[in-house]
Amino acid sequence: MDLFDDLPEPTQTAGEASVQKTCPSPLEDRGSKRKRDAPDDDEVVEEQKLEEKKVCKGVPILKGYVAARRGEREEMQDAHILLSDMKTCLSTLPTTVSRLAYFAVFDGHGGARASRFAAEHLHHTLALKFPKETENLDKLVKKCLLDTFRQTDEDFLKKASSQKPAWKDGSTATCMLVVDDMVYVANLGDSRAVLCRMEQEMQGGDSKCVTLALSKEHNPTIYEERMRIQRAGGTVRDGRVLGVLEVSRSIGDGQYKRIGVISTPDLRRCQLTPNDRFIILGCDGLFKVFSAEGAVKYILNVLQNGSVERKEGQTEEEGHYEAACQRLANEAVRRGCADNVTVILVSVSF
Template sequence: MSEAIQNSKPKRESDSGDSSSVAKKLKIDQSQNPEVDSSGSEANSDAREMGFEIEAEVAEDKGLRHAMEDAWVLLLDASLGFQGNLRCAHFAIYDGHGGRLAAEYAQKHLHSNVLSAGLPRELLNVKAAKKAILDGFRKTDEAILQESAAGGWQDGATAVCVWILGKTVFVANIGDAKAVVARSSPVDALQNGSDEARLLKAIVLTREHKAIYAQERARIQKAGGSVSSNGRLQGRLEVSRAFGDRQFKKFGVVATPDIHSFDLTEREHFIILGCDGLWGVIGPSDAVDFVQKQLKEGLPVTAISRSLVREAVRERRCKDNCTAIIILFRHK
């Protein structure tokens, strides 16, 4: 079995306490992994193989909320005993609402459901990987709905998830949690200058699913639901896609994720995953600049993730639960 780092029993933060965090490293030798073309099939390429090391760190703070309803997963070796030669890492944040039961269930079961649905473990196939992620989300939501009906609870949870298979990154999300990648320009990538000299651009990798947005509103209305003047489904739920939320499923709430994939190059430096509590007070560009500045100062990822969450809660007055994961790529 692989080493798993999960907050099944998260630390609670006092209003004056530091955020909890944990850091691990994973080295990946890309020469063992095939190149893939845009169709998702194995292909030969003259591109230079790239090696990199992943460092991952998570920090959390309950903010002014009475309880922490976020849950997270940090798996640097995400094989979970499944056989295969393709190296895999997995990271996720689940932001619960109405309770943390849906978030906890997804934390414990989504990745294993994705693996069981056929996440590639030998040669990478992008289409197969996306289908496995889609099927894993569906299976997890169906199980949460059954569990909630049997247990008489109605919790929901948004999600932002990352899988790294070989050198290919897959990002899947439902709701308003986001993933942002820090990417340098092609000119910077061709130069031999230090990371400190590079200007990093914040690229949002996810799409928000809120009831007020036209595409989401249309689906809700087609299902017989309504969006009130405050932008909430049935006047209550702001997000339009989530795990659970049993009472809102008949009004168009779904757990179908948007899935995006790209190959890691020397232009990608780090990814920030965050719940809406983080992004509600820090914009993507500000977050990337904040992390890059502290990397320039030589701070470890452990300290940077704590500092980012502290900035959101203490300095920018985030009142919500706040969780952030920083995935750092150190290129050889």
Template sequence: MVKEAGLGAMEKPNHKHVADSDLISPAKKAKKSEEAGCDTEDPKIPSGAEDEKQEISGGEEAIAAVGDRAAEEESSSCVSEEKKGFLIEAAAAEDRGGRQTMEDVWVVLPDASLDFPGKLRCAHFAIYDGHGGRLAAEYAKKHLHLNVLTAGLPRELMDVKVAKKAILEGGWKDGATAVCVWIVDQKVFVANIGDAKAVLARSSSASELGNHTEASCNPLKAIVLTREHKAIYPQERSRIQKSGGAVSSNGRLQGRLEVSRAFGDRQFKKFGVTATPDIHAFELTERENFMILGCDGLWEVFGTSDAVGFVQKLLKEGLSVSTISRRLVKEAAKERHCKDNCTAIVIVFKRE
């Protein structure tokens, strides 16, 4: 049964990122965001990335948040926004998968300018993947984008360095992993902490954008725009060890927490858990077809090229973005038997 997304009642904690023997309760009040610098360069997307092994190591660190969603089945919202010759269509869907509770929270804002004036288009999309509850994820959903705008995301003359600084200082509060996208004019910013991913589907030639029938004849390149933050990975392990933490043989920080960057998890902050995100930016061109944002539950059963091919096929069939997002999540949860909560946002770029 498909339901519209909404805030749900609090439910029992999810064990997904935390060892069963030691659950983590999300903090009700967030502590102040850590100070950090920002990139001075605008990294480019590699042209040859075609599978989940291809990752972009982005520029910065941030803060994470936890949340839980009480919806029992898929949830969908479809929106569109048009400016500068691009039409953006986006939709989200969710399923609790093999879990008893839903702790993912998502945001789809095609017009994300709120009450902040500016001449440039601003759209915002995000998935907050909670562990140990959904309080922090709900908090991030409510406050993060507003804080980013307050921190000065440029809406007049585009300045990449200033935009990244605004995102970094945008009040990343306690308790979940996250993948967030801001589209300002034709510049796309991707920020992530933890193991949620953003994947870009790119054409081999500019002529294929907006012509999904033609593009379907040639497989699109799947480009991973995020870098996973897990305690077992060498770069993250080194940072944890320098902070006095340890990674056990099961790949978990202090034997308990799988991710090394997250909102909240305060008891692990002294052991190296940070909420500083990687931030990546790129320009929309005629080669960008669509993006898929997904929590780790989606990528547990879908390879990145697999997911891109799945969406590309449905676009060829002329299905709406809303239907495609639901089909993607249904395939993951019902057909491929995802054991975790599963949430996805599909963002399609078209030219007039």
């Protein structure tokens, strides 16, 4: 069974665009291309065709903004990472792929070590495992994401078990990988990703906002999750694994892995369109006090009506997105969320 859950097909064809470039921790030992003194005519024509193909794809501009609040917790156990340009983290990239971007939020429990480990290492493992060819790219990306989550979990558990006393930290993960104009979301636990898409109500009428879920929650009250835990010898009490753990899939949590808590993510994909405005990635601290639709509408209200102060060098649009991200996190705390709150807001434009 294909683990991908496709979202609605795009209704428009995208146009040409570029993307901001930031990669704070690229892998070392990058591959280099040798210069050739005199490429033959066939090679020149082939390179031109590849460039034309990239232009026709219409790569959207993605810009990420983040807001993190400790709330009433003694420790900030969330972690996050924003890589608007992940190409520089790879030694090689398929020639037909124009752009990679990666955004992720991790909500730790039992400590901050699992979430920080995932934020620091998961994208490097992903870069190493990313497909080198584009034939059957969807299938290869799926395998890459599954292998990356498994490897990250195994690496953390190995490190955790070597400590004295052993670490018992765990973390959710919601990771968004963008390959050209295709979004792949892999998630574990109860952090979420949602997309704001504008659609015409009627021909010539006003557009309305449609909120699309890009992730699936994993908690032990869900039938399939509870059955897996019980078959492995675990129990679910008060909506928690053994009456303690709120999520049924995670990175870390070594003491629960033998009773059905797994690190296999759900995977979803969605092609971006000119109708798409932004994507929100948030930990459960946000969604305890906001519905997905409520969070999207709050962002839209700031973008359309908010008066904002811009940072030096920001455009007016960037200032609005920055303000919307910060205000959403502040509002979650104001509404009484006692948990850590992390919001990643990714603007989409063509």
